[in-house]
Amino acid sequence: MARGVYIHIPFCHQICNYCDFNKVFFKNQPVDEYIEAVGKEMELVVQQMPGKFDNIETIFLGGGTPTALSAEQIKRLLDLIAKYLPTNKVIEFSSEANPDELTIDKLKALKSGGVNRLSMGVQSFDEQLLKKLGRTHSNEHVYETIEHAKAVGFENISIDLMYGLPGQTMEQWEDTLNKAFQLKLPHYSAYSLIVEPKTIFYIRYAKGKLNLPTEELEADMYDLLMNKMEQNGLKQYEISNFALDGYQSTHNKIYWDNDEYAGFGAGAHGYLNGDRYSNIGPIKKYISSINDSSRPLLSTHKVTKEEMIEEQMFLGLRKNEGVSFDEFERKFGTPLKSLFVDTIQQLVNNGLLIDDGRFVRLSRKGRFIGNEVFQQFLL
Structure with missing residues (x-):
């Protein structure tokens, strides 16, 4: 049985310098057609695997940026999810979000469509570092959006932070953490920068133009992170994740438990019936495959027992338990x-x-x- 569903929204109004996920600029893209194609993929897979999704616990909208969609497009996507997926047992319905895109209309559309958890990409409260990352929001956007989200009725709000950034000092990292805790949120994720191929940062790194902190400084930043989280009453439950009791991410725990989940959308990954699979990435090819009534699979791999055991250890050891x-x-x-x-x-x-x-x-x-x-x- 699948425990979770991931839905990929590959559109962004701005491409971040560190991001290697499947994404395209929003402008001039067949966004509405893509949303309908995602609905058709859900319908197709649910028909092919009867009963597989009867007990799904979580749905996660990721990207790209789901909040790059308009409020009307968000509503249409959520209507399709409700139409094709059994949602009666879903306990956590998350959406990623950018602080400068999450209008009140979009928040209301998400809330009324069943979303009960927001995961916002804040990354840093140092606005010079934000510019280096290619982020377009300001600190004011973060404060205002969280205030609006709470007013609309969202309680389960998480923000992502990053350390080990080019030119980042310990003082900047500590200031970001202090500002993050002032928000009094129930969940925080914090990741060290990984310079991935096919990113702007990778090109700069290859040219020797990316001033990264030393391994020692990055380790000190992680040490400070764990100490500060504990001091502020947030329990570490995974290498990069911290929460108040009852606010741990159920969806991410599915990954770390090495349990099955479906991935829908262009470039999405999933794990069903012992197969790890990935979907076609290019938007138009993805839509074309769906319109031909075939699953938009790029690759599938039958996981061997040895690989399952290795994954159980790699993923399970990420959890504090x-x-x-x-x-x-x-x-x-x-x-x-x-x-x-x-x-x-x-x-x-x-x-x-x-x-x-x-x-x-x-x-x-x-x-x-x-x-x-x-x-x-x-x-």
């Missing part, structure tokens, strides 16, 4: 320690893992080098 010994054995029919007893013991001895007999999890020290720990669980 870690990987459950009982759940692992139930899922794979073999005890976790029968596969990794030496690896776990060595990482425990090195202070990177904690084994409490029920779960194995990253220690605080291990969170700083999570990727290196994860690689130890390759079969």
Whole structure:
């Protein structure tokens, strides 16, 4: 059974310098036709997999920028979702948003269409850094939009922050965190910058023109992040995510639990019936495939048992609770320690893992080098 649904909206009014997701400039795009195509894809897949979506817990609108759509387009998209997906058991319905695009009309359209969680890309409260990132919003946009969202009835609001940015100092990062906490939100995500291929930052990096912080400074920023979150009453529940009790992201937990979810839209990824798949990326090719009544698949991969086990460890160890010994054995029919007893013991001895007999999890020290720990669980 699929636990979640991801819907990709690939349109942006501004392309950020660090973003490598499937996206296009909004202007002159067949936006309305695309929304109808997403509806047709949902209809097609639900028909092909009867009962698969009966118990979905979450829906997530991502991008691109879902709030690049007009209020009328948002309403049409949400109407199609309600028409083709069983939403009676959905507990979390999220939408990504840009602070300078989220008008009151759009907020009302999202709220009336069932969306109950907003995830806003704030990234920094230093406006010079925002310009370096290619962001178009100001701090005032953030304050005003959050005020409007609360007035419309949104309580579950999260913002994304970034550290390890070009030229970013510890003082700038601490100031961003302090301003973020003044908003008194129930959820925060914070990610270190990764310079991805096919981005403006990657081009600058290749030319030696991207002044990135040292690894030591980035580690200090992460340490400050964890300390500040704890001081402000937000519990870390995943490497990059912090929340008040009851506000942890259910949708993201589906990914970290390595459970099944559908991906709809151009360039979307999904995991259904043991297959990881990706959709066609170019908008017009995606629409053409849908209009021919065929799934717009670019690639599919049947995940082997070895790959499932590796993913269970990589993803599960991102969570603060870690990987459950009982759940692992139930899922794979073999005890976790029968596969990794030496690896776990060595990482425990090195202070990177904690084994409490029920779960194995990253220690605080291990969170700083999570990727290196994860690689130890390759079969």
